Amino acid sequence: MLLNKLREDMTAALKKGDKTTLSVLRYVLSELNYSAIDKRGELTDEEIIKLLYKEIKKRQEAILLYRQGKREELAEKESKEIDIIKQYLPAQIPDREIIIVIDEVLESLNQAGSGQAGENHPGKIIGAVLAKLKGNADGSRVAVLVKERIK
Numbered sequence: 488m489l490l491n492k493l494r495e496d497m498t499a500a501l502k503k504g505d506k507t508t509l510s511v512l513r514y515v516l517s518e519l520n521y522s523a524i525d526k527r528g529e530l531t532d533e534e535i536i537k538l539l540y541k542e543i544k545k546r547q548e549a550i551l552l553y554r555q556g557k558r559e560e561l562a563e564k565e566s567k568e569i570d571i572i573k574q575y576l577p578a579q580i581p582d583r584e585i586i587i588v589i590d591e592v593l594e595s596l597n598q599a600g601s602g603q604a605g606e607n608h609p610g611k612i613i614g615a616v617l618a619k620l621k622g623n624a625d626g627s628r629v630a631v632l633v634k635e636r637i638k
Contacts, residue, residue: 489532511571536622
């Protein structure tokens with residue numbers, strides 16, 4: 488389970504004295520713990536992956552703000568944290584495979600009698616594609632590809 492891997496790696500980082508990795512993993516595990524409390528149960532790997540993507544998105548937004556404020560050293564720190572978190576995410580599917588899934592979803596929506604569902608509801612298509620890909624693709628990348636596909 489992914490949660491166990493995160494805990495083991497945090498212990499290893501503590502023993503090695505790797506402060507950056509330790510800090511990131513402690514924070515992520517803390518967020519996971521809060522989510523488990525909110526859920527009132529253990530998190531699945533899929534839920535953990537969603538939370539990891541959320542943490543990456545937070546850091547990407549911080550990088551933009553730091554760069555606007557000309558604080559490159561802080562942006563670099565956030566970038567390193569993203570690299571650490573990405574180690575726990577599944578391998579990303581190439582764009583050509585995402586496009587195949589997008590086409591399948593569009594075809595199924597058109598067969599369901601939705602007509603031009605893509606033009607009216609890109610969010611519905613993005614949601615369906617992300618559900619099929621189960622965390623193996625970045626949502627923002629899927630959104631860009633869907634919007635290109637339904638033009």
